[in-house]
Amino acid sequence: MITVFGEGRGFRVVWLLEEMGLDYRLRPVDLAAGVQDDTEFLAINPGGFIPAIRDGDVVMVESIAIMEYLMARYGPTPLAPGPQDPAFPAYQQFLHLGEAGLAAPIYFVGGARNFAPDVERRNWSAGQALRVLTEAAHQMASNRLAPGLHKPGSVGTSAGPEVAVMAPDGRLLTAGETGEIVIRGPNVTAGYEKNPDANATAFAHGWFHTGDQGVLDEDGYLVSPAG
Secondary structure, three states, X not given: OEEEEOOOOHHHHHHHXXXXXXXXXXXXXXXXXXXXXXXXXXXXXXXXXXOEEEEOXXXXXXXXXXXXXXXHHHOOOOOOOOOOOOOHHHHHHHHHHHHHOOHHHHHHHHHHHHOOOHHHOOOHHHHHHHHHHHOEOOOOEXXXXXXXXXXXXXXXXXXXXXXXXXXXXXXXXXXOOOEEEEEEOOOEOOOOOOOHHHHHHHOHHHOEEEEEEEEEOOOOOEEOOOO
């Protein structure tokens, strides 16, 4: 039986398995709690990210590659046109474009339509895009190379700016407590030009508020519950 490790993007693999009528088992992976002690999962993917599958002697990561493998091995399926099909080039193009080229724009559009407050929907996507690109240069956190400590499932420790986790009232939280990831330092922008309302929210309590949830462990390694 095929085992799928992890939810999140693993659900697209599960969807395909359901469509093809293949037997599988979904094995949860708790990235928020950390995977350091999840020896079964780390034996499958030492990198600590999801999804991954085990199919007999075959072990794979990367959701699109997994889906292509499943359709090729257990097909044919109408979900994947064959190489001689006139639709095959477009199928290949959009299969990979959807992940490599469209994932970020879909996030911005979907977020603006479904998650942004009503008063911010007109400019939310542009603000989010600029935040991702310009507010902190270059890297916030990174796992360490040997002989440093590398923790699978974590994005690592600070790679320059100060990184902390904050409660809604502005208190900095201790290890193991989940809150908003905040950063500050010389490589973090001092504020938005001519946008005092955004500055008041994004730079409250002397830190830049990323809008992402996270938790620091006892070694200062950051984990995002979103994976």
